[in-house]
Amino acid sequence: MGIAMLLAISLICIDTAASALPLPASVAVAPAVVAVQATADPQLTTPPADEIDPVILAPASEPTAEPINDPLAFEGESDEAVVQRFVDYLEQTTSLTGDFTQIAPSGAISTGQLYLRRPGFLRFEYDPPDPLLIVANGGLVYVYDDALETTDSYPLGKTPLKFLLSRKLNFDETTVVGVDRGVNNVAITLASKKDAVEGELTIIVKAPEMTLIRWIVRDLQNGITVVTLDNVVAGERLANRLFRPPDAGGAFLKN
Numbered sequence: 200m201g202i203a204m205l206l207a208i209s210l211i212c213i214d215t216a217a218s219a220l221p222l223p224a225s226v227a228v229a230p231a232v233v234a235v236q237a238t239a240d241p242q243l244t245t246p247p248a249d250e251i252d253p254v255i256l257a258p259a260s261e262p263t264a265e266p267i268n269d270p271l272a273f274e275g276e277s278d279e280a281v282v283q284r285f286v287d288y289l290e291q292t293t294s295l296t297g298d299f300t301q302i303a304p305s306g307a308i309s310t311g312q313l314y315l316r317r318p319g320f321l322r323f324e325y326d327p328p329d330p331l332l333i334v335a336n337g338g339l340v341y342v343y344d345d346a347l348e349t350t351d352s353y354p355l356g357k358t359p360l361k362f363l364l365s366r367k368l369n370f371d372e373t374t375v376v377g378v379d380r381g382v383n384n385v386a387i388t389l390a391s392k393k394d395a396v397e398g399e400l401t402i403i404v405k406a407p408e409m410t411l412i413r414w415i416v417r418d419l420q421n422g423i424t425v426v427t428l429d430n431v432v433a434g435e436r437l438a439n440r441l442f443r444p445p446d447a448g449g450a451f452l453k454n
Contacts, residue, residue: 271380272406278378285387285402286368288409292317295411297431299323304422313428318366319355320442335364336442343445350445359400359416362389377401384412 273281295315302308311325321340323333330346335355343350355361362368368389376388376399388401403413410431416424 269382271382272385273380278375281378281380281385282375282387284409285385285404288404289317289363289402290367292411292433294435294437295428295431295433296435296437297428300427300429302425302427304418304420304424314437314441315363316437316442317364319364320437321360321364322441332445334442334444335360336444339444341444352444359389359398362400362402363414380406386415 273284293316295313297313298310299313300308300310309325309329311323311329314320314322314324319335319338321333321335323331325331325333330344332343332345334341334343338355339352340355340358340360341350341352355364362373372392374390374392376390377386379386379388383406384403385406386401386403388399390399398416398418401415401417402411403415404410405412410433411428412431413425413427415426418424
């Protein structure tokens with residue numbers, strides 16, 4: 200459980216079904232992560248558009264229909280232009296709230312509420328009986344486990360969440376792995392050039408509105424975690440208390 204939990208936390212996509220198991224006190228956090236990275240295949244590729252599950256590309260609020268011959272989103276525009284549309288949307292977004300459904304690599308399903316304030320702040324509030332609360336604040340991501348009464352903290356810059364929460368996307372450090380288009384949505388896959396982030400993040404927005412509806416994390420083991428948003432509201436004023444770090448007491452991952 201230890202390595203799986205560490206990988207999940209490093210991606211901030213927690214398999215909450217496994218989190219109820221205690222993490223042995225003897226587990227060394229940093230060496231465990233280094234060992235996994237050393238044995239994993241570092242080459243990750245995004246599947247072509249025709250291989251992506253239509254359920255993943257379909258808008259969260261709409262049922263998947265039979266394939267149709269309608270034009271793809273932003274037909275006639277280059278991938279570079281579509282990426283710029285996405286960057287403009289993301290950098291102009293100040294806040295988002297909504298309900299989330301998370302499917303972990305194990306198939307475990309969790310639900311809860313998301314609060315996001317750019318730049319730098321996020322709160323994943325899991326519904327009972329899941330014991331987890333995840334808060335990003337001040338460049339750190341805090342993971343609180345109510346069942347274990349522990350809080351662990353991790354550098355935001357080492358998780359794919361940095362792509363969502365940074366003030367600006369830095370393309371000196373970030374590469375666009377792929378741009379995949381559906382009829383009503385666009386999927387943009389990002390990865391770090393400096394290997395500070397494990398895996399890739401695919402962000403899916405509804406088109407042409409450019410509204411965030413889903414993201415997908417692919418880890419170095421090719422495990423996939425999907426987070427789908429519903430009832431999304433943008434631009435609301437969010438109280439500072441939502442992003443107050445949980446009580447400290449857990450380990451800090453420095454490397």
